[in-house]
Amino acid sequence: MNPVHGAYGEFFLEYSLMAEYKLLAKQKLPGVFVVPSGRTPLCWNGVIFVRQGLYQGGVFKLAIFIPHDFPDSSCPKLVFDPPVYHPLVNPDTGELDVHRAFSKWRRNVNHIWQVLMYARRVFHKVETDSPLNPHAAKLYTTDVDQFKAKVEECIEGCLERAVVQPHNPDQTSSGLSSSSSDDPMAICFSHMDPMQLKQAKDAMASFRRRKYDYYSQYHQHSGYSWVQPGSYHSFSQRD
Incomplete structure (x- = not known):
């Protein structure tokens, strides 16, 4: 070993x-x-x-x-x-x-x-x-x-x-x-019935848009951080 x-x-x-x-x-x-x-x-x-x-x-x-x-x-x-x-x-x-x-x-x-x-x-x-x-x-x-x-x-x-x-x-x-x-x-x-499928697709599309907006807002600079943007809380710390 x-x-x-x-x-x-x-x-x-x-x-x-x-x-x-x-x-x-x-x-x-x-x-x-x-x-x-x-x-x-x-x-x-x-x-x-x-x-x-x-x-x-x-x-x-x-x-x-x-x-x-x-x-x-x-x-x-x-x-x-x-x-x-x-x-x-x-x-x-x-x-x-x-x-x-x-x-x-x-x-x-x-x-x-x-x-x-x-x-x-x-x-x-x-x-x-x-x-x-x-x-x-x-x-x-x-x-x-x-x-x-x-x-x-x-x-x-x-x-x-x-x-x-x-x-x-x-x-x-x-x-x-x-x-x-x-x-x-x-x-x-x-x-999934058609309505459920549409809701799932809309939710995924909305998540992608929110994710893009988040990165556009907080990742326009270079470098990395272990704290959450706008606060002093680390990513691993639970709310």
């Missing part, structure tokens, strides 16, 4: 995870959204929206499981829930074969955002060598039309599982697994 990690284990891990999440936010991976679990910082909930290719229209929920000795560890695991029909995804567990891209996790070289970028890429460039799902790999190489039909079936199933009914405590009917149903930060979707 790294001596620094051993002496300041909990704090070092927290700092490492915060740094990793900040790096992920900077990448702005198209169609990828991730939020740390409300139960443990070693699990992040996410979803990938596929916008082109054979998996176009897919909404695939996932979880990233980070080793307790990160970053001096093996590669984090990425698991789709429910499992995605893909040659590189275990059909029983939903785990993506990330080791083919990260055979050895290298500290300060490999990062969690790269794992997510790889997960996004497998839907655009399908590989079939050494598959975790031999049936999907064989079908892709021998009957691509039938493969597309299985993918469409998978997309429909994942969409159905992704959308939950509000105020429904029944885990079975909601389609959530026990691993995420009790997580307050689990990513869930619900149907």
Whole structure:
């Protein structure tokens, strides 16, 4: 074990995870959204929206499981829930074969955002060598039309599982697994009527305008400050 990690284990891990999440936010991976679990910082909930290719229209929920000795560890695991029909995804567990891209996790070289970028890429460039799902790999190489039909079936199933009914405590009917149903930060979707959708769009547009006005007002000069503009209160201090 790294001596620094051993002496300041909990704090070092927290700092490492915060740094990793900040790096992920900077990448702005198209169609990828991730939020740390409300139960443990070693699990992040996410979803990938596929916008082109054979998996176009897919909404695939996932979880990233980070080793307790990160970053001096093996590669984090990425698991789709429910499992995605893909040659590189275990059909029983939903785990993506990330080791083919990260055979050895290298500290300060490999990062969690790269794992997510790889997960996004497998839907655009399908590989079939050494598959975790031999049936999907064989079908892709021998009957691509039938493969597309299985993918469409998978997309429909994942969409159905992704959308939950509000105020429904029944885990079975909601389609959530026990691993995420009790997580307050689990990513869930619900149907919206046209009026709700318009209100959400208007709220987002209004937020962007307010954010632009704020930065225009307070960030016309160079430099940074740890205190809130117009006061002596630090950003981290609660009201």
